[in-house]
Amino acid sequence: MSAQGSPKITLIRSVNEQPILRHSESEGVSADVVTSDKMSVFSRLHSLRGKVRLFGHFFHAQFLLLAVVEYLSFVSVYLFVSPLLDTTRLSSPLAQRWPEAAFAGMILVLAIASMGLYDARQREGIKGALIRLMVACLSGLLAMILLDALFSLFTTDAAYIGEFVLLAIVYSIGLRIYFYKFVDGNVLQRRVLVVGAGRRAASIDKLRRKTDQRGFELVGYVRTSPDEPVQVGNHKLLDIDDDIRHFAVEHQIDEIVIAPDDRRRRLPLEGLIDCRMSGISITDLLDFFERETEKIRLDLIQPSWLIYAEGFKRNILRSVAKRAFDILISSVMLLICAPLMALTALAILLEGKGRGPVLYRQERVGRDGRCFNLYKFRSMRADAEKDGVARWAQPNDSRITRVGSCIRKYRLDELPQLWNIFVSDMSLVGPRPERPEFVEQLSKVNALYKERHRVTPGLAGWAQVCYPYGASRKDSMEKLQYDLYYVKNHGLLFDFYILVQTAEIIFFKKGVR
Structure with missing residues (x-):
């Protein structure tokens, strides 16, 4: 125990001698005692981590941040950097140039998105990403020149647009090198705790590729009862002494995923309700996979989920x-x-x-x-199907x-x-x-x-x-x-x-x- 009686994690041994993380409390300290600072930080930031739902689809917060930074940077390059190559262009008023800058920045961002560079499924390394970036910027340049020829959207000439795109490429290359090295998969991840340790819970453990784990950090699994079969690694199994709320807040858990094999097993309902009321997200396993993999897992689907799930609406x-x-x-x-x-x-x-x-x-x-x-x-x-038999x-x-x-x-x-x-x-x-x-x-x-x-x-x-x-x-x-x-x-x-x-x-x- 620590001198001040704060919760701590210790290692115990399971029946097969694998270490299990165990959370315990000091004597005399209630699980309800949680610092307001941690709660306020948690409640402010947890919804901005992992994946964010926009227009019915889920986007990684990391890539949304990258898109916003790139867009604002492209607008700034058009307004303030490109004119430095020709000071005569600085004479045009800013109010006249900013709509053009906003449009040019949007064209480049859409071109980059069309090459999959804001997509978490992109598995190419930095070299492949840079090749796609060059292609995207070239296609964006052609699109701007074509639209300008058809609708006279820009007050500048094609040479200025070309200079802007060239500067944007240089900036974006540097930004993406930094992003892939320090940001991608390292920040804005949700810390996830899983209730359940059987087959359904173990399916999360099978998401081993970086592209599948960009949005979350798996903290560990909690068994629903001592007799629940375990199919996850014991090194990820947690024993938290039935005080799930205190553990969740102390370790800044953003989300608890409910994944028991048997729905009839007793869940720590009081603790889960306490977590939910404290602002911690409680998510069904199928909803978790829908968000992280952008598909609906057929092997996990249940009729009740189809009945109560949001979506499937007609408008x-x-x-x-x-x-x-x-x-x-x-x-x-x-x-x-x-x-x-x-x-x-x-x-x-x-x-x-x-x-x-x-x-x-x-x-x-x-x-x-x-x-x-x-x-x-x-x-x-x-005569590909002259016998009348349909073939793949x-x-x-x-x-x-x-x-x-x-x-x-x-x-x-x-x-x-x-x-x-x-x-x-x-x-x-x-x-x-x-x-x-x-x-x-x-x-x-x-x-x-x-x-x-x-x-x-x-x-x-x-x-x-x-x-x-x-x-x-x-x-x-x-x-x-x-x-x-x-x-x-x-x-x-x-x-x-x-x-x-x-x-x-x-x-x-x-x-x-």
Whole structure:
């Protein structure tokens, strides 16, 4: 015991001689005695750690901070640094230049986001990140020059915009080197305590990649009872003498995750209520995984969770706005892409020497289970399924033609689906529509597969952003977890975020088969 009677952690030995952390109190000190300083610090900061929910989606606080710092820095560079290269530009009033600076900074931030550089799933090292940063800034520069040529958004010339982007690249490289070395995975993490030590709780321990653990720091596990089977490492097992609130506040726990294998086991309800009333978050295991992995774990899902979970909502205004956005973008894209679509059709005709259709029509399952005809440019031989049996596409599929391989690589085969979007069979964003034969098979594997059809299928989707191309039952079940996440949390701004992220897939040819 310490001289002043403060709580402490000691090591005890379990039955298999592995050390277990044990928390105990000094005699005469109540567990309710907690310093107000720790409580005030905790209550002010815990909601800013880990992942932050915005517009139905979860973003890492670290990357949100990076985006805000970069945006403000880009605006400052445009206003105060770039003019130093040509002092005559300082004569224009600040009030005239700041809207341009705000717009230029936003274009660069969106370009960087489109390369996945604010995405926690980005697993490339600093070299790969810098390459993506260069590509993002170049595309941002081209976008600004094009928009300025069309709408005269800037009072400066193209040379000034180029100088601004060059300075922004230099600054952003230095900032990101510092970020990846000192900030990423080191600050703004939630300290998490898990109630439960069985199979369900052990699933958290399997998140071993840095990308999966960016948002939290696992403090340890607490057994619900002495006879609960243990499937977590004993070095992470805690014995806190039934005083969970005092331990949580003393060790600055931000969140307690409830993860017993058997819901009928006795939980420390009084202590958990005390923690909740003290401002500590209490989270169900499935909600924890939804936030940290951005998908809904099929192996942990329970019917009661589906009934009571937030989300899965329908909003008439959101639906009308989304439909209007689909009509606007699909009609504009059909006009812009018309020459490219004509060249693609010509290439298919020349390769096939005029034999075989240019467009491939295939029945797919849409919203509420209704079927529709999906259109694509034909990328396989005309006799690819001459026996009438539906097959998954395979790696290096021999049925794919040379032109087909090229248009698949850059997603050009999907362009005719803009018509499906225009006539409301599809949306710009949503779960990818699947063939009726596969839907029937996959619904037998997991009954939740049909829940994908609660929303309109899309040209781009959350599963395509998060998961590489897959064409098997196993891959479909993995993608279903991301599709359910989208169905639960979909919204206009989340759709926009998915569209921005899709640029990375097209440019770097991720998931192409």
